[in-house]
Amino acid sequence: MKPIPKKRVCSVARSIEILGDRWIFLILREAFFGVRQYDQFQANLGIATNILSHRLKLLVENGILERKQDPQDGRRFRYKLTEKGMDLYPITLAFMKWGDRWLSGQEGPPLILKHKSCGRPLAPEMCCAYCRQVIDARDVAIGEYKFENV
Amino acid sequence: MKPIPKKRVCSVARSIEILGDRWIFLILREAFFGVRQYDQFQANLGIATNILSHRLKLLVENGILERKQDPQDGRRFRYKLTEKGMDLYPITLAFMKWGDRWLSGQEGPPLILKHKSCGRPLAPEMCCAYCRQVIDARDVAIGEYKFENV
DNA sequence: TAGCATTGCTTGCAAATTGCAAGCTATTTA
DNA sequence: TAAATAGCTTGCAATTTGCAAGCAATGCTA
Numbered sequence: 298m299k300p301i302p303k304k305r306v307c308s309v310a311r312s313i314e315i316l317g318d319r320w321i322f323l324i325l326r327e328a329f330f331g332v333r334q335y336d337q338f339q340a341n342l343g344i345a346t347n348i349l350s351h352r353l354k355l356l357v358e359n360g361i362l363e364r365k366q367d368p369q370d371g372r373r374f375r376y377k378l379t380e381k382g383m384d385l386y387p388i389t390l391a392f393m394k395w396g397d398r399w400l401s402g403q404e405g406p407p408l409i410l411k412h413k414s415c416g417r418p419l420a421p422e423m424c425c426a427y428c429r430q431v432i433d434a435r436d437v438a439i440g441e442y443k444f445e446n447v
Numbered sequence: 448m449k450p451i452p453k454k455r456v457c458s459v460a461r462s463i464e465i466l467g468d469r470w471i472f473l474i475l476r477e478a479f480f481g482v483r484q485y486d487q488f489q490a491n492l493g494i495a496t497n498i499l500s501h502r503l504k505l506l507v508e509n510g511i512l513e514r515k516q517d518p519q520d521g522r523r524f525r526y527k528l529t530e531k532g533m534d535l536y537p538i539t540l541a542f543m544k545w546g547d548r549w550l551s552g553q554e555g556p557p558l559i560l561k562h563k564s565c566g567r568p569l570a571p572e573m574c575c576a577y578c579r580q581v582i583d584a585r586d587v588a589i590g591e592y593k594f595e596n597v
Numbered sequence: 598t599a600g601c602a603t604t605g606c607t608t609g610c611a612a613a614t615t616g617c618a619a620g621c622t623a624t625t626t627a
Numbered sequence: 628t629a630a631a632t633a634g635c636t637t638g639c640a641a642t643t644t645g646c647a648a649g650c651a652a653t654g655c656t657a
């Protein structure tokens with residue numbers, strides 16, 4: 298794929314360069330649901346096999362998934378989230394929350410998660426680590442930007 | 448584009464269907480930075496004009512941006528984030544945070560944001576609205592799923 | 598008020614990507 | 628030893644992308 302023009306040096310762009318594709322987060326969703334095998338990804342997503350193998354390769358190359366042969370059965374490979382991959386959970390949750398709110402219709406959210414550590418339904422909020430308030434785009438300004446040449 | 452097969456009814460998939468594209472979040476990033484005009488999006492992103500107009504159309508159709516003619520200058524149109532669009536800020540921040548952590552290299556994050564309401568640098572965390580703890584994927588389970596036929 | 602500039606597109610075309618179906622290889626099971 | 632399974636690869640048609648050129652509507656300038 299053609300690289301994104303680097304008009305702004307930006308972590309959003311860098312992330313999107315790897316993750317900005319219609320299949321990546323669906324594969325990751327399945328991984329977060331515990332799916333580990335090629336077959337299972339394929340069956341759960343209905344994705345073409347060539348696309349799936351390409352995306353898995355990409356995720357492995359980028360250190361998001363780890364591919365390990367099953368010692369019990371040499372035909373099988375397990376795709377497991379790395380720490381870097383696990384750290385994509387907030388993005389996945391953010392997609393889910395937005396979809397729950399804006400795309401659910403009358404029936405409400407199709408899936409409700411549970412926060413095991415507190416026992417309540419999971420209600421994710423993006424908040425500020427310092428003041429603990431929920432973050433609103435209107436409360437955010439640019440602090441420092443390292444590349445003022447733009 | 449071919450619709451995502453609906454093997455699971457899922458808000459992640461519904462969101463991705465609209466947002467899962469390499470340009471969408473870059474356009475949104477610009478919008479969050481205050482960009483409103485076609486020209487500016489084009490110049491800041493280096494995106495082909497046909498692609499840009501297609502994506503803007505898509506965002507408008509999905510109620511994420513609003514397109515309004517400038518009353519001062521009939522040639523100009525302002526693309527403004529709707530409430531639904533503003534609500535995509537957490538996802539954008541989540542992409543940024545992940546990129547800051549995993550793709551920054553030695554130099555550190557290219558951009559530091561400031562939380563105007565508390566005066567500190569913005570450190571976004573995905574936390575549980577009930578217990579206020581930072582959410583880890585390993586602490587989450589499936590609560591209710593409405594479509595057990597899968 | 599005629600001509601030029603600006604804004605926001607559209608069109609045409611080559612190249613890349615996607616999705617489907619078939620096939621292939623290495624293991625494992627019967 | 629043959630059949631089944633897992634994880635792919637390949638070939639091909641259709642769709643999407645990116646580039647460049649062009650165009651219409653509005654505004655500005657002499």
